Amino acid sequence: MAAALVAALRARVLLWAWALGLSLGPGPVWAGQVPLLAWSTHSALWPPPGAGGRVVTEEALRELLSPALERGPRTVLLVLQDKLSIEDFTAYGGVYGNKPDSAFPNLEGALGAAGSALVLPAVAGGAVGALPHTLSRALGAAPLRVDGAALRLLRLNTTLPALLLLRLPHTAGSSLMAPKEVLTSNDEILGQVLSALKEEDVPYTALFTALQPSHVSPGTGGAPLLPHGRALLGAGPEEEGAGPEGKGAGPEAPPLRWPLTGPPHILLWARNLTVAYRGQQRDLTARTFGGGAASVDLGGSSWDPEEARLVLKYDNMFGATLNITLVLRRAWFPVSGRSWAWLAEVGVSLVGGAPPGRFLGRGAAAPTPLGWRCGELGAPGPFLVPPDPPGPASDWSLMLLDVQVQAFNVSGGVFAGASDCAAFFSPGTWMGLVTGGLLLGGLFYGGALLLHLRPMDRFDDPRGPPLPVPSGE
Numbered sequence: 001m002a003a004a005l006v007a008a009l010r011a012r013v014l015l016w017a018w019a020l021g022l023s024l025g026p027g028p029v030w031a032g033q034v035p036l037l038a039w040s041t042h043s044a045l046w047p048p049p050g051a052g053g054r055v056v057t058e059e060a061l062r063e064l065l066s067p068a069l070e071r072g073p074r075t076v077l078l079v080l081q082d083k084l085s086i087e088d089f090t091a092y093g094g095v096y097g098n099k100p101d102s103a104f105p106n107l108e109g110a111l112g113a114a115g116s117a118l119v120l121p122a123v124a125g126g127a128v129g130a131l132p133h134t135l136s137r138a139l140g141a142a143p144l145r146v147d148g149a150a151l152r153l154l155r156l157n158t159t160l161p162a163l164l165l166l167r168l169p170h171t172a173g174s175s176l177m178a179p180k181e182v183l184t185s186n187d188e189i190l191g192q193v194l195s196a197l198k199e200e201d202v203p204y205t206a207l208f209t210a211l212q213p214s215h216v217s218p219g220t221g222g223a224p225l226l227p228h229g230r231a232l233l234g235a236g237p238e239e240e241g242a243g244p245e246g247k248g249a250g251p252e253a254p255p256l257r258w259p260l261t262g263p264p265h266i267l268l269w270a271r272n273l274t275v276a277y278r279g280q281q282r283d284l285t286a287r288t289f290g291g292g293a294a295s296v297d298l299g300g301s302s303w304d305p306e307e308a309r310l311v312l313k314y315d316n317m318f319g320a321t322l323n324i325t326l327v328l329r330r331a332w333f334p335v336s337g338r339s340w341a342w343l344a345e346v347g348v349s350l351v352g353g354a355p356p357g358r359f360l361g362r363g364a365a366a367p368t369p370l371g372w373r374c375g376e377l378g379a380p381g382p383f384l385v386p387p388d389p390p391g392p393a394s395d396w397s398l399m400l401l402d403v404q405v406q407a408f409n410v411s412g413g414v415f416a417g418a419s420d421c422a423a424f425f426s427p428g429t430w431m432g433l434v435t436g437g438l439l440l441g442g443l444f445y446g447g448a449l450l451l452h453l454r455p456m457d458r459f460d461d462p463r464g465p466p467l468p469v470p471s472g473e
Helices: 002-023 058-071 086-092 105-113 125-129 131-139 148-153 179-199 285-289 391-395 427-451
Strands: 033-040 075-083 116-124 143-145 162-167 205-212 256-258 266-269 272-277 280-283 307-317 320-333 338-350 357-361 365-367 371-379 396-406 418-420
Touching: 033 058, 033 105, 033 125, 058 116, 058 125, 058 131, 058 205, 075 131, 075 179, 086 179, 105 179, 116 125, 125 131, 125 205, 125 272, 125 280, 125 285, 131 143, 131 162, 131 205, 131 272, 131 280, 131 396, 162 179, 266 307, 272 285, 272 338, 320 396, 338 371, 338 396, 357 391, 365 371, 365 418, 391 396
Parallel strands: 075 162, 075 205, 143 162, 371 418
Antiparallel strands: 033 116, 033 205, 256 266, 266 396, 272 280, 272 396, 307 320, 320 338, 338 357, 338 365, 371 396
16 A cells, blocks of 8 residues: 555656646746655645646745644654755656665655655745745744754654754765765665654654755756656746746856945855745845846945945835845954954844844854855854844844855955854764763773772781681681
């Protein structure tokens, strides 16, 4: 029965992909869109899927996931792969009954054993980019990065919400491994995490998706492909740029620069930029990094050798004009003998509305010859904290994915090398070092005690009385 269910799910994915390709005609179906697979240990969380023919936007994705977040398990696992397309399931999914040759045995097994499942062949890139923030707000829990080994050390409370984030390390474009080997390796990592959840008997809901598609036709000017390699007619480069809704900033998008003319002083780039105000969420990626389609105003920005202000102004946002201000400062530190730049403050405000929300930078510093980047920069978050008391900042939240910013020593209009926000030692590394240090200290202390032991035999003390020993002994 499980094998039949897996085959039916695979057939449904292929059928929906074919239906999407025919129903949208010349529109850009697969450009910037990725599949999303969701399953849960609870049953009857999702209704039967409707007819295909449309791309799932951010708002539609929130509605589809709301039953699982409201009635499902409180533990949610979000699996983000760098690149994935529907063609990967077609080419490497072990079709035509060739299951031993599949690159997704653990994923297929999880879908087959799930109480309920949801398969979405095409989800907008912007919707996936905002997914960590959406899940975090819905659950009221910050994302926690995990892997198979770390998850076994956790003790999850099934009554409290938990958002587990698994980032698969490889991409389908790896130069050292074939695409199928990469997908198989990622599936093994997924299997370790699912096995850890099963061992702990934790009910969960899982979502498997990617940050960007892995298959784009090189011979049709970027036109998307159908599962059998046929390009959609009329989906040329000019049509792919149409419709900024739900489209994330790909690696080919140029960075935002200020000033717009002449040598730039400030550069900013992010894969996704999302802002939320009192529960209302907006994806600003296309309006900020959409090239010619961008509609952000940088007129309020300023720069001097010690402080740079990049002001992003958006019209018609939350019923007013939205301002997002990034303040970067630079100072000379005699101890290190060099100047450092850091993200000092991020401000969010509505012109003529409520008082602005401020988030103070903490620990986001880099030497000035370098830029600064972070995989996930959230406000509030580890590097951006509200003041005490938070005041208006409690109404706002901001999320940037794969953000890179440089405001000093910009040369040639491109980023210099970047200093990553990730700490040199992860929490797991610190735990291992501290535990190993304690064990090593105990070993040395015990050895010192043994070396300082002295015998207390009475026969070796000539000053004491003789010890009588019976002759029978």
